[in-house]
Amino acid sequence: MTEILRLENVSKSFGGNLAVNDVSFSLEEGEIIGLIGPNGAGKTTLVNLITGVHPLTSGKVIFAGEDVSNQQAYQAARRGLARTFQIVQPFPNMTVLENVAAGALFGGGTGSVQEAMALAHDELKFVGLAAVADTPASSLALPNRKRLELAKSLAMRPKFLLLDEVNAGLNASEIDGALELIRKIAARGVTILIIEHLMKVVLSISQRILVLHHGELIAQGDPRTVIEDPQVVEAYLGSKFAARVKAESHHV
Numbered sequence: 001m002t003e004i005l006r007l008e009n010v011s012k013s014f015g016g017n018l019a020v021n022d023v024s025f026s027l028e029e030g031e032i033i034g035l036i037g038p039n040g041a042g043k044t045t046l047v048n049l050i051t052g053v054h055p056l057t058s059g060k061v062i063f064a065g066e067d068v069s070n071q072q073a074y075q076a077a078r079r080g081l082a083r084t085f086q087i088v089q090p091f092p093n094m095t096v097l098e099n100v101a102a103g104a105l106f107g108g109g110t111g112s113v114q115e116a117m118a119l120a121h122d123e124l125k126f127v128g129l130a131a132v133a134d135t136p137a138s139s140l141a142l143p144n145r146k147r148l149e150l151a152k153s154l155a156m157r158p159k160f161l162l163l164d165e166v167n168a169g170l171n172a173s174e175i176d177g178a179l180e181l182i183r184k185i186a187a188r189g190v191t192i193l194i195i196e197h198l199m200k201v202v203l204s205i206s207q208r209i210l211v212l213h214h215g216e217l218i219a220q221g222d223p224r225t226v227i228e229d230p231q232v233v234e235a236y237l238g239s240k241f242a243a244r245v246k247a248e249s250h251h252v
């Protein structure tokens, strides 16, 4: 296994508020990792530190062997650190294909427009949107807008993909489809860090789970170990919920 990302004692404070507190972990190529924790635990801030949106207060981020602690967001994208956002916002007046091609061009995946269009076409096929390539992005319903968002990220040729609440607003069968696609992306060797509030979903997709609470990494490990961790039950799951999730997870 090859390490792709390492955080060493990473902290971030906003004024007096320590949003991320001394977090260290390491992720391998092609791994799917769930990042969970209560509202305000620091999940989005942690992602923003990894992708250069916010500068670190202290610590180090190492990506593919390189110290990227001081990078800007555009540099992160060019290095292959891509992300999706909670709110999906395609360029509404462009076609689905043009949206993905724009991702390829601006994300630094390709040099020419022609190359970008070809790459966009391949990625649309991969996510199952080839049939709607030439329709305006604004005509897509939510599940397909999320697939479009994934195709845009993939066109940037990421090594690492951060997915923030990609399943929010989807029904059970749409979630199954999204999870199948996420597994297919990981099988390409892309490491995936997924922020997800639906515990059943996190448990079924993640090989490993990281738990944040008040900015601190209070647990990490395989899903079953993490949901049985007394600190995690106390801070996040609650004992009744933990017992239910544990029972349900046997059927996932």
Ligand SMILES: Nc1ncnc2c1ncn2[C@@H]1O[C@H](COP(=O)(O)OP(=O)(O)OP(=O)(O)O)[C@@H](O)[C@H]1O
Pocket (backbone or CB within 6 Å): 014, 017, 019, 037, 038, 039, 040, 041, 042, 043, 044, 045, 046
């Ligand atoms: N730009 C900012 N300026 C000031 N404080 C911030 C900023 N971004 C986040 N915070 C604070 O950092 C803490 C962690 O917030 P963050 O959004 O990272 O949590 P989260 O785990 O992603 O929460 P949620 O699940 O609700 O999205 C909170 O106390 C929040 O108010």
